[in-house]
Amino acid sequence: MTNHNKSDYDQLFIESFSIEAATLNQSLIYQSIPAWDSVGHMTLIASIEEKFNITIEIDDIINFSSYTVGIEILKKYGVNF
């Protein structure tokens, strides 16, 4: 279950931003790649909410500043990695 959530999370980044799995690391931060702009952010968040069936608070969306921070935020909503 734990591994499944992580792979789902990764897949959402890959699909939302059309990037390679190898780029999923702590240096992947908001606006570090052209696809992760404010529009891309909305696409990513909407996909995450749908996949994990959660509704993220507005402040958490704003704080969702990187690939790694996102994992910590999702834990608040009961998504375990």
Place this chain on the structure above:
Amino acid sequence: MLNGKIILVTGSNRGIGKSIVERFAFNGAIVYANAKKHDSIENTFFDYKSNGKIIPIYFDVTDREAIRQAFIRIKNEQGRLDCLVNNAGILVDTTITMLNSATLRKIFDVNVFAVFDLISYASRIMSKQKSGSIINISSICGDEGGMRGQTAYSSSKGAIIALTKTAAKELGQFNIRVNSIAPGFIDTDMFRSGPTNIQQQLVEGVYLGKRVGLPSEVAELCVFLASDNSSYINGENIRVDGFAHI
């Protein structure tokens, strides 16, 4: 016209909001009718017969967590949201020199900041659907300024018009349309709360029959904007005012 569409309307237990809910339900929509006061929706619509469904949903539009919970509920119950109508609003008349910051903040909390929050949650559901219509209720005073004493109210409604146009640009790529409706002098408690002589003076200036508008006349435009018949209308502020000026 709206068969099976899932719609959330804020501030819907009286006035324009009540009429919007009725017209939506009449046209077959499943309407989540929001109000702050518990039981007010049941009391308002208890004998209304419609082709759709009216579902009460109580929350304070200035309570972010309550908004979030409302969207969670709609998502869980319906799995989608086709239209959001941001109708809840307050009017406080105070001249600018007598306007304290608490009153100003309250007006903007309800009339503007809540709309941002509601759009934020709605647009996330709609963006996945690649469809949706957001309708913000502004006012003609947001367009041309209000009467003396309405700096706060009119500026909040002006903000809604600007918000609508910018949100339409941001959300258009997700096939989400954002429009606003600017009612003029509509026969509601809000309009009737002012001095009678001022009401008469305002209505005298309405080119269309020197009359007030009916809430249903605003609601009919809402039905159109919520429907697929308005599929290419985006970023507009449409006045429903019989051609009036303040």
